[in-house]
Amino acid sequence: MTTPFTATVLGLPRIGPKRELKKAVESYWAGRIDADDLAEQARALRERQLRELADAGLDSIPVGTFSYYDQILDTAVMLGALPERYATVDEPIDQYFAAARGTEELAPLEMTKWFDTNYHYIVPEIAPATTFSLHPEKLLAELQEAKTLGVAARPVVVGPVTFLKLAKAVGSDEPLIARVAELVPLYVDLLGQLAAAGAEWVQLDEPSLVTDLNPDELGLVRSTYDALSAAENRPAILVATYFGRLGEAASALASVEGIAVDLVAGSEPDAAALKGKHVVAGVVDGRNVWRTDPDRALAALASLEGVAASVAVSTSCSLLHVPYSLDAERDLDVSLRSWLAFGAEKVREVCALASAHGSAGHEPAELELTRAAFGARRNDPRLRRAEVHDRLAGLKDIDRQRLPAARRRELQAEHLGLPLLPTTTIGSFPQTARIRTARADLRKGRIDQDAYVRQMHAEIDEVLHLQERLGLDVLVHGEPERNDMVQYFAEQLDGFAATANGWVQSYGSRCVRPPILYGDVTRPRAMTLDWIGYAQSRTDKLVKGMLTGPVTILAWSFVRDDQPLSDTADQVALAIRDETVDLERAGVRVVQVDEPALRELLPLRAAEQRAYLGWAVDAFRLATSGVADETQVHTHLCYSEFGEVIEAIAGLDADVTSIEAARSHMEVLDDLNDVGFDLGVGPGVYDIHSPRVPSVEEMVASLEAALKAVPAERLWVNPDCGLKTRGNSEVEASLHNLVAAAKQVRTHAG
């Protein structure tokens, strides 16, 4: 039989330690480098990464998790499942990018969240007429590359079940998973080619196996893996599951040699399912940045030893979700730094744990250091601040409640004097190169704080003028001062640390630097008051204060794992609450608290969803119930799959909720009616994910459709998300049309 390995990770980041790939890909799109240049830069990044992993001591290294844009899109290409329309583009690489981002003529594929992470994948479209065919060149080439370097490579492919579960059926209502038998011969062919290329193991990624599957689906998982295992010439099969507990699906994997289990987000599956297998134990958290507790990890490994045929130490999931290395962080607080492990440090942890596990009694010195760091972390005063706990302990139900919605509506009508079908935007205006350069100049000391503030004021003035000229009703300041809607707040709150270079891929070439929420959270001073106050002082129109909600701040940060998330959420909520009260005191009468990530943190298993939605809604209400009932609270949600969270949206009790609907055709309004929602709602009528300028007619049509579900008194007119990634000229044209559409519909509504 194949030799089992002892130390690995499930997948690798690919943007490059300094975002080299992001820059190369964007240069290629801009026509500054050609396809050969791009390929060479990508190859050099892979080579460097493979050498580092081999030097660190991993004895099996994943190959094939590199991607120019997204691994699900790569899998669609490998299975010949790109929609026909992209074949009109000349070169394969450009067809690939056309599917990812669209072209002048072609709409891109949709993009959606990867399980409960902040990574977005491209959703393959599969029609009844789609015929699959195998194109494994990319994977085989990367495998060959690794072999040439002498690396113990383990090819990684997205498995057929997860691929079909994540794809979208077009032109048919039949669940795609029913077509898995069509993929089996392709995967059998692929396994043969990988074996011929010298692969001992292949990893098939099946994170969908940690979600709730029905008996039919479980039957298909079993028959698929029985069929793949029956292939004549193949590597040993490792099915990688992650992001949760592998429950009932474990027993459907009886015929494969290895299973990877996530022991951080999940727990061990039944011993019977692991018996005789090579178990790849995900004891090092692949998604968060805390060092691993060696004693817990070693105990988990020891408990598997009695069950599995062999055990390898691994990360719980791919390292895609954490930054490359702590080496680039020069300014982190030294004690905080000793509690952390980014990608490179996690690889070292895996190797240290594997050697400690493999040779009882001979622990690498590193583990002792980790134990000491753990002790120091537990006792650090920043993790437990009396004033925060006293305040939380004193909270009452009334702190999460406002007057009944109908009463608030009356008060606000009088206080605000808005027209029917009021127009507004979601907050950000284009983050132009001019704005980002000013921020880079400030950071590098080329301009001082005063000059920076002067420029941001000028940016705010420009955005206010534009909105006045266009005739919008509720104005925004445009968020020019924000590098990111979460990082910006984290940089100003105590209990958070920001990184200098902790970039993580969010989608395609776009990256974020999630802050690290390590301690109890307090707000040393107001965070947005100067900017919003400045904006309100420059116009007679209403300016909407703009904040990010507690759930989204949690979702897009690396969050402490030593207390329940619900407690951490309430701490952040109190800081936001104090900010809303400050804004109100300064004369701001409309405040928006964004919660775009409400859906993202929803647990993957239905059984855990209710508890989450309970504390998430509570935290939002704590953040927004400190203001007077005259003050209008808005919220904003994106990512149209609202299904399971629709009641929670009503539970937020925000006076106005703007939602992404431009692409989901207003169905969400009916869903809201079904749960008795009777507050203000702004279904997005302008799809900001595309540079296209929507016409007046189509926005009128959207509003007319909305009016079938919502009375005019509750309907708002807005885009479906912020405008930060768009360009100035298209934004101006689109908002011009949006205001015209609202005016037209107003004349005969209500």
Ligand SMILES: Nc1nc2c(c(=O)[nH]1)N[C@@H](CNc1ccc(C(=O)N[C@@H](CCC(=O)N[C@@H](CCC(=O)N[C@@H](CCC(=O)O)C(=O)O)C(=O)O)C(=O)O)cc1)CN2
């Ligand atoms: N945290 C978070 N998660 C989210 C979203 C979000 O807004 N925030 N939205 C959704 C995803 N959408 C996203 C949309 C845009 C970007 C995005 O544009 N990211 C930028 C970086 C944003 C940023 O931090 N910008 C910094 C500048 C960082 C930088 O690159 N600076 C340059 C110099 C300045 C320059 O020339 O740009 C450098 O240091 O080299 C700033 O504005 O200050 C990028 O990848 O390019 C990311 C995610 C869901 N998840």
Ligand code: MET
């Ligand atoms: C991803 S939701 C974005 C909300 C934020 N206020 C903006 O307009 O950018």
Ligand SMILES: [Zn+2]
């Ligand atoms: Zn949004």
